[in-house]
Amino acid sequence: MRIGIDCRYVRIGRHDGISRFTAGVVAHLPDRHDVVLLVSDERQRESLPAELPWELVPAPTEPGEPLVARHVNRLGLDAVFSPMQTMGSRGRRYALVLTLHDLIYYRNRTPPREFSWPIRLGWRAFHLAWWPQRMLLNGADGVVTVSETTAGLIAEHRLTRRPVTVAYNAADPAAVRPADGPRERSLVYMGSFMPYKNVETLAAALPLLGADWTLHCMSRVSDADRARLDALAPGAVVFHDGASDQEYLDTLRSATALVTASYDEGFGIPLVESMGVGTPVAVSDVPIFREIGGDVAEYFDPSSPSAVAAAVRRLEARWASASAASVTQAARFRWADSAERVLQAVERAVADRAR
Incomplete structure (x- = not known):
């Protein structure tokens, strides 16, 4: 299969949570299929494996995001995995797996401060009801989330009819090394x-x-x-x-x-x-x-x-x-395990779509 990974949320310079999740999964994907990185800025490739092919796709903040499938269809992909749930799905000709990380902003509706005011306004409006989230998730073939806690909330609020896969966040293996020496207070x-x-x-x-x-x-x-x-x-x-x-x-x-x-x-x-x-x-x-x-x-x-x-x-x-x-x-949280779970979700989505 030829699988596109939506890397448009990779931050330039320093990761945030979604950026780190994307980079961690991409770096540890098993090599069962051909992978194509979808970026909106060539600088995003600095945080991603240099050997993987890539394609430029419009940024997710552009007004045409609901119709981004028009661009992706031209790439001849069998499936796409996105680390967010907002990737447009209308008119797609490929299997799609989206990610819902959490439901924080239904309980804390103040949008992230780095967003422009139009995006902040839309973000706030989006989280006033459950139906927009359901529409997005049901527009995919599968859903990934990063914890059993969020998976339980997705089920509780009946946010999707699609299969939900848990793929944990993890830490950079270089960081997971116990320290020696005295500790400060x-x-x-x-x-x-x-x-x-x-x-x-x-x-x-x-x-x-x-x-x-x-x-x-x-x-x-x-x-x-x-x-x-x-x-x-x-x-x-x-x-x-x-x-x-x-x-x-x-x-x-x-x-x-x-x-x-x-x-x-x-x-x-x-x-x-x-x-x-x-x-x-x-x-x-x-x-x-x-x-x-x-x-x-x-x-x-x-x-x-x-x-x-x-x-x-x-x-x-x-x-x-x-x-x-x-x-x-x-040690329970490993990027290799999470990447395998993501790939399994994509493979299942392709199989379900073929039925």
Whole structure:
């Protein structure tokens, strides 16, 4: 078969979650079929295997996205896999598998800040009802999602009649290497500063832990967010303002724990990255984090700074055993396994379409 992989969501310069998922799957696809990368900017190829052929396709943010199949049909593909659910399906002559990562924005309707205002407006309107999502997913032949938690929500809300396959997110194998050496009394947060991420609770927990604790915030931060967090824990929050991958891993490898007080998530790649280097995690007690962290993580009420501090202290008390168990837990999430599941979903979609 000749399979197209929609790589138009690969970020240029630095991955976000969907970009990393795309690159991880592409890099580990079994070689049972011919693969063609679909990009909208040649620079996206920098994060993808250089040996794979590629084709230029209009960007997913262009107005003609609902009719993008007109362009893809010309490529003579048997199937296409997209890491998003929004790829246009009208008029296609190939099997199509779409990805729904999470349902966060039905509960937290503030759109990502990097979007232009027309896209933000459309994004918000899209999440006011379930029927647009159903229409998109039922326009495909199969659906992939990244966790059993989201698969359960898809079933609960009856979002599709198509087969649903779980293909976990994972971590870069180069990152999954336990660290040696002493650990600092520091915590790491990797993620945005959107309201549902609830980073304020993490900052408010620092004074409860003691004056020698610090919180490393790795992502780019606005002046307003920086000021608000600094006021909650003066001098204790370290802002990396967009750390490189190496800086992030070095910080993880010297920290006591990775923490997140998010009220909602689609997965949580930083948990896998942190556990993979032997840094335990203390996280919100929400279903997706239970799925990833299992019995290894410490969990807390995300509305309570004192609960965050107590969870960190529990981790500190059993740090050596938690570190070893974290490495074992992280090994459950492998890009090779996820890529195989994606390819199986595509093969099933082609077979179903041929019937």
